[in-house]
Amino acid sequence: MNKYKKLMAITAMTAALGTSAFAASTGITDISNYWGKAAIQYFYNQHYISGTNGQFRPNEDITREGAAAIINNMIGEDSKVKTTNFSDVKGRWSERAIASLVDKQIMSGYSNGTFKPEQKITREEFAVIAYNYMTYKGMSTLEGAAPYADEAKISSWARQAVDALAAAGYMKGGNYNMFNPKQYVTRGEAVNVLYRILTGVKETTQSQDGLEAKAFKDIKDVYGSVKAFAADGIMYWQGDKLHIGVKDPKNKQKLADAIAADKDIPAESVYVQKSTYSYDDYKNLMAQAEKIYKATEATNATVSTEPDYLNEKVVLTVSSISKETQNNLNKALGSALRIVIQ
Incomplete structure (x- = not known):
């Protein structure tokens, strides 16, 4: 694959991954039955991640500042970069890490001068960040991975990164060859992707x-x-x-x-x-969400839906949405729906 130009993570990344202090010497106590415990233990031993009171909480979603902290620890302290101009980052525990990754063009902020450090990261966003880290480290990349069944739902700005990580075997899709680009990445999943990149271990299906x-x-x-x-x-x-x-x-x-x-x-x-819902239930919920959206929105508006089985929600991705449509959707689907605007 020709070397990609650096891609900027331009949208969304709930709890930060790790803190400024390391867990107690007894280590992490909540990963014994976790599928990716080997990677987590390795990162903990290398001081790339830490826990709180011995807890790592691998199934919680990772945030933008959490991702910045872990990758910054992997790279090493950069004494030249200390502060950032983001209005919502000044004085935060993650400020140095964020400043460092933005300086290295691994992550970026928003046009309104914010970074949104506590925002969760989707799978396609994390693919971009992981790819930018690979590019920064000068790692060779591949292309030509088989397309996912939901390839059309992957944002154009993320497709190169998703393809590169899939071709390398570092980040694969789930069952039925679905990448699920709008689903959030958990702390444990993020560590395992980065572990594969660091060690060259591939994920296979x-x-x-x-x-x-x-x-x-x-x-x-x-x-x-x-x-x-x-x-x-x-x-x-x-x-x-x-x-x-x-x-x-x-x-x-x-x-x-x-x-x-x-x-x-x-x-x-x-x-x-x-499970609260079945395959058929998700299918009906997605059809209902699209029907409600199309009833009140412009005909040229972009809309797509996909299931988020882990969080038991239907993800409705739209280009724009009115207050009226939001109210109608919330009234009909309630907590079963998550709306993503992009």
Whole structure:
């Protein structure tokens, strides 16, 4: 791949990743069952990340200042860069890290003079930041990754970075070849992507396909068909663990028992959990959200929807939206909806 020009992270990154002080000498205590604990432990040992009272909270979403802090620790202290002109960063614990990454063109702020340090980061935004870090370090990059099923939903400014990280094997999509660009990145996921970049370890989906096939065999035994399961459950990947969400408590227990008894499925590789919505529910919620939006917005307005299984929401991405439409959507879908304007 020809060397890309540096891409600027231009939009969104809830809790900061780490603090200015390291966790107690006993280490991190809440990652023993986490799928990506090896990367987290490595970063902790290298002092790239820290915890609070021994807690890392890997499943919480990472923020812009959290990402800046961890990458700045990876690069090392830059004594030449100390302050920034962002109005919402002055005096924050993350000011030096933010100033350093902006100076190195790994991250950037907003046109209104803010950085939005506490804002969460989406997957496509993190891909851009990670790619900019690779470019800054002079790492070679590849191109030509197979397109994702939701390729059209990836913002134009992020496509080169997403492609580069996918081609290198550092950041892959989830089940059904979906990248889910508007979903937020968790603290644990962010560390694992950066760990792969740092060590050259690739993330593969070959074993995921095999595990899905084995899980679907048990699903068919419980439900009789995949169609019946679609009305009651969902399936998605988080790291290297396959999550199966089920609405009906009795079916959830039956499936959990079937998975546990299946000798072809490695222990703790599949997690059966309660889900508020099923595949069919998400499909209906997305259709409803688009219908409500189109009823009151301009015909040339851009709109797309995608499911966020991890946070149990439907993500509606639009180019613009009126107060009336927002009220209508909130009234109809409530907390099941997240609106992204870009």
